[in-house]
Amino acid sequence: MLTLLSKFVVVRWKSRTRYPVSFILGIVGQWVSYGLEFASMWIVLSSFELLGEWLPHQVMALYSLNLCCYAGGASIAYGASRSLPIMVKDGIIDELIIKPLNSLIYLMLSNISISYISHFTLGVFGVVLSWIIQGIHFSISNLLLLILFILSGSVIHASLMILSAIPSIKMVGNISLTAFYTQVREFMYYPLSIFSKPLQFLFTFIIPCAFISFYPTSLMFEISADNFTGGWIAFFSPVVATLLAVITLSVWKITIAAYQSSGN
Amino acid sequence: MEHIRVDSITKTYLVKQRASGVLQGVKSFFHPTYNTIDAVKNVSFSVKRGEIVGYIGPNGAGKSTTLKLLSGILVPSDGKCFVNGLEPYVHRKACALKMGVVFGQRTQLLWDLPVLDALDLQRHLYRVSKPAYHRNLDLLIELLDMSSFMNQPARQLSLGQKMRANLAMALIYEPEVLFLDEPTIGLDILAKDTIRRFLKTINKELATTIMLTTHDMGDVEALCSRLIFIDHGSLLYDGSLESFVHTYSSGYTLRVEFADTVITKVPDTEVVAQSGNRVDFHVKDHSIRPGSLLRYLTNSADIVDVAVVNNSIEDILRRLYRK
DSSP states (O other): OHHHHHHHHHHHHHHHTTSHHHHHHHHHHHHHHHHHHHHHHHHHHHTOSOBTTBOHHHHHHHHHHHHHHHHHHHHHHHHHHHHHHHHHHHTOTHHHHTSSSOHHHHHHHHTOOOTTHHHHHHHHHHHHHHHHHHTOOOOHHHHHHHHHHHHHHHHHHHHHHHHHHGGGGTSTTOOHHHHHHHHHHHHTTSOGGGSOHHHHHIIIIISOGGGTTHHHHHHHTTOOOSSSSOGGGGGGHHHHHHHHHHHHHHHHHHHHHTOOOOOO | OEEEEEEEEEEEEEEEOOOOSHHHHHHHHHSOOEEEEEEEEEEEEEEETTOEEEEEOSTTSSHHHHHHHHTTSSOOSEEEEEETTBOTTTSHHHHHHTEEEEETTOOOSOTTSBHHHHHHHHHHHTTOOHHHHHHHHHHHHHHHTOGGGTTSBGGGOOHHHHHHHHHHHHHTTOOSEEEEESTTTTOOHHHHHHHHHHHHHHHHHHOOEEEEEOSOHHHHHHHOSEEEEEETTEEEEEEEHHHHHHHHOOSEEEEEEESSOOOOOOTTOEEEEEETTEEEEEEGGGSSOHHHHHHHHHHHSOEEEEEEEOOOHHHHHHHHHHO
16 A cells, blocks of 8 residues: 555656746745745734633644644645545546545545645644744654644545535535634634634534644643543544544445446 | 446436526526426446447437446435446546546547656556556557657647547557547548557457447447447447447438429328438338339439439438437
8 A cells, every 4th residue: 555655746747847937836835825824823822822721832833733633634635535535427437436445535635735745844843833932842752742633634534525515415415524624723822722613522522623733732732621521632632633544434435336337 | 358348328318498588587586496307218238348439329329328327426316327337426536447438529648748758747647667668668659659748748640640649648548448428529531440450459359348428420330340320318229239230220222312393292202311412211111112213203304314323321320319
């Protein structure tokens, strides 16, 4: 599987870099775009002493970790989630089903993206800066924990992207659910504790986005979460990620079994 | 040995009825009604290893649906089918390794990358060893005459080149069964000849079982020893090509070229083709003798030329499709 993954990455790299100007402009554009968003958030947050119980650099850490996880998840799932409704409409989803590989894995591999370098580097920059301001040690254990949370958060992002796109297999032309995911993602830029209890419950137990960056950041920065859980819940991020991945694969399998194809 | 077995397979679709008018539209939104369409109805047949089978029928007959059931894309509503002893919609991955599928209007190539890159990716996907890959690649390049465009990206290829490349994609891992859905659609005569020659060669050299759907009877005549005819989801004929022509060819066709006045209404005949002053009259079951028909026509109009035309498969199918 790793050989296949690296093969697909090479193929996608070759495909994107066939148009070098477009590729470079894309990366630079993302840096500028997210960099400006980063900067504008910093300016706005600096006007407040606290957001809930969160200091500005802690909110930046939250945003940055979310950005890293989004980069990881989107690299493997964004392309798949955007192309799936189009493939269903054009009847070319058949191609996925005749491959000797799980059709979802093939869909993700064949749409893997290498363009999220900008998101990831900005995210890492934000996390590192926040750690320095907070005085968190760059110990092996802390770094391993960070890597674990980035991996878990990436899987959660990827799963949510795919889950929002799967209904298009039954409902031809569905785009609106993927837009719904985009809106939900924006809630994660801010500490969950500033939202109402029903929303906290929703994003913890129903759409578990809070495990992407809120709980991990709460734990790493030792912020007492003003909700019904403690910082320890962050250690469940890998469990939530695994569960969500299993659910995504199961839903995909059930939906594909009922696939009707299109005429020829 | 049966390579493909289809046991009373049925595929039914539920199609929502479209309501006319706003009120009916709102009503159908909350209480939709559905029509049941049997795309494939209780079809059974088997194919031995190494056979080339033509699977023909008019548009909407159920040909592509059958191929999609056999390739595991669709799950049957009833009945079962087996490829290499496995149900393809249950054992998708195992079947995919031994099966090649080419849909005439679809491509598996990488849009921006050379054909060679796509084939190399296919090697990893299908776990083809390097020696086998290079051996197969050399053979496919030679048989499909692909050396001139192996390093060109797919977006720059002509339709004929794309089809040859897609065939190479489907065969690089030496599948035992090949499903082709209209493989020569849109191709010129030379490209068709290349592909037909290629398919005959791999069938002979590798004993690849081939099942193809096509509207081009040239494909059928060049490749298939066996024909399966399907219409409205039901299997109507399964047998040799010669027997098909014999079974469905009845009577004769008289091709007449009129000088000026063209007659089309002649008792006990059916006009099967007309082009300008030329009319093809088909007489079923020799109900009128050719001499009598000719006398009738020459008494009714001036005739420039006349010929008795052999029933081609196309003529037979034209009559069958009209029914």
